[in-house]
Amino acid sequence: MAQRIQRQTLVNRPTIKDVARRANVSLKTVSRVINSEASVREDTRERVQRAVDELNYAPDQAARNLRSATSHAIGLVYDNPNPYYVISVQNGVLAACHDQGYGLQIHPCDSSVPDLADELRDLVQRTRLAGLVLAPPMSERMELVRYLADNGIKFVRIISAAEDPNDGYPCVYVDDRDAAYDITEHLIQLGHQRIGFLWGGAEHRSSPERFKGYESALKDYDIPLDKKLVIPGDYSFDDGFRGARRLFALRDRPTAIFGSNDEIAAGVLAAAKANNIEVPYELSIAGFEDSPFSKQSWPALTTAKQATEDIARHAALRLIAELKPSPSGSAPVNRGFSPQLVIRDSTARIGLKAKEK
Amino acid sequence: MAQRIQRQTLVNRPTIKDVARRANVSLKTVSRVINSEASVREDTRERVQRAVDELNYAPDQAARNLRSATSHAIGLVYDNPNPYYVISVQNGVLAACHDQGYGLQIHPCDSSVPDLADELRDLVQRTRLAGLVLAPPMSERMELVRYLADNGIKFVRIISAAEDPNDGYPCVYVDDRDAAYDITEHLIQLGHQRIGFLWGGAEHRSSPERFKGYESALKDYDIPLDKKLVIPGDYSFDDGFRGARRLFALRDRPTAIFGSNDEIAAGVLAAAKANNIEVPYELSIAGFEDSPFSKQSWPALTTAKQATEDIARHAALRLIAELKPSPSGSAPVNRGFSPQLVIRDSTARIGLKAKEK
DNA sequence: GACGGCTCTGACAACGTTGTCAATACGCAC
DNA sequence: GTGCGTATTGACAACGTTGTCAGAGCCGTC
Numbered sequence: 001m002a003q004r005i006q007r008q009t010l011v012n013r014p015t016i017k018d019v020a021r022r023a024n025v026s027l028k029t030v031s032r033v034i035n036s037e038a039s040v041r042e043d044t045r046e047r048v049q050r051a052v053d054e055l056n057y058a059p060d061q062a063a064r065n066l067r068s069a070t071s072h073a074i075g076l077v078y079d080n081p082n083p084y085y086v087i088s089v090q091n092g093v094l095a096a097c098h099d100q101g102y103g104l105q106i107h108p109c110d111s112s113v114p115d116l117a118d119e120l121r122d123l124v125q126r127t128r129l130a131g132l133v134l135a136p137p138m139s140e141r142m143e144l145v146r147y148l149a150d151n152g153i154k155f156v157r158i159i160s161a162a163e164d165p166n167d168g169y170p171c172v173y174v175d176d177r178d179a180a181y182d183i184t185e186h187l188i189q190l191g192h193q194r195i196g197f198l199w200g201g202a203e204h205r206s207s208p209e210r211f212k213g214y215e216s217a218l219k220d221y222d223i224p225l226d227k228k229l230v231i232p233g234d235y236s237f238d239d240g241f242r243g244a245r246r247l248f249a250l251r252d253r254p255t256a257i258f259g260s261n262d263e264i265a266a267g268v269l270a271a272a273k274a275n276n277i278e279v280p281y282e283l284s285i286a287g288f289e290d291s292p293f294s295k296q297s298w299p300a301l302t303t304a305k306q307a308t309e310d311i312a313r314h315a316a317l318r319l320i321a322e323l324k325p326s327p328s329g330s331a332p333v334n335r336g337f338s339p340q341l342v343i344r345d346s347t348a349r350i351g352l353k354a355k356e357k
Numbered sequence: 358m359a360q361r362i363q364r365q366t367l368v369n370r371p372t373i374k375d376v377a378r379r380a381n382v383s384l385k386t387v388s389r390v391i392n393s394e395a396s397v398r399e400d401t402r403e404r405v406q407r408a409v410d411e412l413n414y415a416p417d418q419a420a421r422n423l424r425s426a427t428s429h430a431i432g433l434v435y436d437n438p439n440p441y442y443v444i445s446v447q448n449g450v451l452a453a454c455h456d457q458g459y460g461l462q463i464h465p466c467d468s469s470v471p472d473l474a475d476e477l478r479d480l481v482q483r484t485r486l487a488g489l490v491l492a493p494p495m496s497e498r499m500e501l502v503r504y505l506a507d508n509g510i511k512f513v514r515i516i517s518a519a520e521d522p523n524d525g526y527p528c529v530y531v532d533d534r535d536a537a538y539d540i541t542e543h544l545i546q547l548g549h550q551r552i553g554f555l556w557g558g559a560e561h562r563s564s565p566e567r568f569k570g571y572e573s574a575l576k577d578y579d580i581p582l583d584k585k586l587v588i589p590g591d592y593s594f595d596d597g598f599r600g601a602r603r604l605f606a607l608r609d610r611p612t613a614i615f616g617s618n619d620e621i622a623a624g625v626l627a628a629a630k631a632n633n634i635e636v637p638y639e640l641s642i643a644g645f646e647d648s649p650f651s652k653q654s655w656p657a658l659t660t661a662k663q664a665t666e667d668i669a670r671h672a673a674l675r676l677i678a679e680l681k682p683s684p685s686g687s688a689p690v691n692r693g694f695s696p697q698l699v700i701r702d703s704t705a706r707i708g709l710k711a712k713e714k
Numbered sequence: 715g716a717c718g719g720c721t722c723t724g725a726c727a728a729c730g731t732t733g734t735c736a737a738t739a740c741g742c743a744c
Numbered sequence: 745g746t747g748c749g750t751a752t753t754g755a756c757a758a759c760g761t762t763g764t765c766a767g768a769g770c771c772g773t774c
Contacts, residue, residue, distance in 0.1 A: 372729095372730055372731085373730065373731065373732095374730080384730090384731080384732090385732080385733095388731070388732060388733095389732095391731095392732085416730080416731070417729090417730050417731070419729085419730080419731090420729070420730035420731040420732090421730080421731055421732075422731090423729090423730080423731070423732095424730075424731045424732045424733080425731075425732055425733080426732085426733080
């Protein structure tokens with residue numbers, strides 16, 4: 001006589017019904033308390049809350065998502081080869097979700113596929129997502145953004161822009177231009193006049209933004225822009241390596257190179273070593289992003305620190321605020337972030353010798 | 358019978374009811390087809406499938422999870438400071454989930470909190486997860502594993518072990534010992550006799566496993582183990598840096614250092630540079646893991662390549678197989694993976710000069 | 715004391731799916 | 745033709761929650 005194993009103890013968790021019975025109210029009232037709706041008498045609310053606490057009740061997400069018009073889960077859409085960036089974004093969004101009692105569906109994707117828009121719409125429908133957080137570069141493809149908006153899909157973009165774009169679509173914006181200006185200015189103030197610039201991927205809006213910062217700092221210091229010092233490429237180590245080699249081959253070599261992100265800068269560093277160029281004494285190198293490895297390379301990289309996790313958290317909070325019927329009447333507002341210059345050992349005054357430092 | 362072709366909008370996606378009407382069968386039959394249950398006549402199945410395709414129907418996850426005893430979502434639990442590792446694991450698990458029509462809930466956590474077990478149980482209950490994939494080090498904490506099992510929570514562990522532990526709890530295991538042996542042997546065959554070893558975090562079972570591989574290779578080649586060459590530490594750049602400095606301070610310096618992962622090895626590399634020790638000619642360095650930056654450091658790191666994404670994918674497939682009532686009757690089986698030695702430029706024959714290479 | 719307009723509460727249906735169980739159809743042996 | 749076992753199908757309830765709407769209680773006004 002085999003004793004049949006009981007259904008998992010998992011099943012025995014308390015439901016809204018148990019809470020209602022214990023607090024001696026109806027299901028609906030408990031629901032109201034949980035969702036902090038108005039019009040529940042204070043003493044009733046307390047009684048229900050006590051029952052909730054005693055039973056350690058938590059609403060069932062599946063049931064909630066099924067029934068309510070607006071679900072309690074959002075999606076995070078990204079296509080970024082940089083794990084440091086992705087993890088930071090995930091953690092920021094997760095923190096916001098946890099705070100607000102929302103679930104999170106991560107969705108890495110290939111931004112180059114033609115039917116990405118449909119893919120995202122399907123994702124939202126299938127998993128009943130209340131909205132999406134879009135990371136670059138998807139967040140910057142306007143035809144995609146418009147399609148989503150037209151299909152009634154709520155979202156918040158994380159984008160690169162010097163100021164609030166005010167294009168009618170919600171976002172959190174990062175002022176890459178300003179930070180790139182700071183980096184370039186830092187190099188100029190160290191005495192560098194010939195500063196190479198390695199572009200990031202053209203599909204990211206941050207790339208032209210960073211270039212604009214570079215360009216504008218040069219202009220402010222009356223340094224002519226030499227197009228031979230500006231190399232297109234991708235946000236990758238390999239393109240940093242290749243770009244640096246092209247710059248090294250110039251008759252009039254740059255004394256400093258600004259890589260559009262830390263990976264590019266790491267590539268430049270490797271190329272310098274391969275060519276026996278001593279960093280920072282013969283060549284200053286700056287990156288952008290403040291990845292952990294910018295601290296760990298040798299020498300440690302001068303860079304611009306993005307508060308990626310914070311940015312992502314705010315994007316998610318912005319989205320969730322958008323989703324909830326605003327009780328205070330104040331509409332959520334776009335917010336801007338400015339990366340901060342971080343000076344480390346890969347940049348030095350031009351002509352300085354090792355011993356003098 | 359008038360057929361209404363409706364444009365699929367967010368509010369109006371097709372339900373199982375629409376499919377049933379179109380295929381002229383009952384709801385239940387459609388459900389059976391979707392879940393590929395037995396006992397549906399072939400022509401009925403085809404008719405339903407056609408309707409599904411035509412309507413582009415996809416089951417609603419929320420409703421499905423709510424109703425069915427076994428939900429269609431699993432969780433991924435990790436606590437790892439290495440973004441490369443985490444992203445690989447995520448992508449592997451996601452691939453499996455996508456394949457099998459499962460949802461994924463990621464759950465980064467702090468493995469040092471005392472009530473982690475309760476946290477995970479709550480997570481499973483609240484989000485109705487059908488099971489968990491546990492990454493190290495949580496996967497290797499037996500009291501946690503037992504607690505989960507006792508509470509009827511299904512899981513599959515990703516663990517470090519030389520062979521199937523056969524401890525009754527399902528896993529996918531990685532033979533770190535064997536790979537560490539290979540790395541050590543590679544160094545020995547290059548002529549190194551004094552090989553430093555930097556431990557990884559003690560809470561990871563991979564750490565002693567890798568040490569055992571090191572130990573056993575030395576023994577096989579009759580090289581006495583010098584305890585002064587073995588330094589405890591964490592899987593971090595900083596501990597690699599500090600450990601290397603301690604080794605450099607020894608009267609009889611090692612000619613090679615085996616760092617338990619690539620980050621440690623990167624720390625060793627930085628320390629070598631800080632001490633003007635030329636790699637690989639004065640010092641060979643090996644890592645473990647094959648992170649992208651092992652290719653990008655200078656010189657590129659000799660390491661062991663773990664097929665992390667594949668491992669994670671199999672762990673998830675193993676879990677899902679466990680969850681489904683096995684139709685073929687074959688119980689899912691634990692599977693082992695062996696990292697492969699990857700020789701790059703950070704290791705060289707002892708005494709070799711730069712020019713000779 | 716009837717009434718209107720609040721505030722608060724509850725009964726009930728509904729969301730889209732799967733589990734249970736009964737009903738029907740079919741094939742085959744007698 | 746009858747009976748029986750198996751294959752296939754469908755009706756209905758149920759999962760746990762929220763939306764709708766109506767009801768109950770209270771207060772102040774005429």
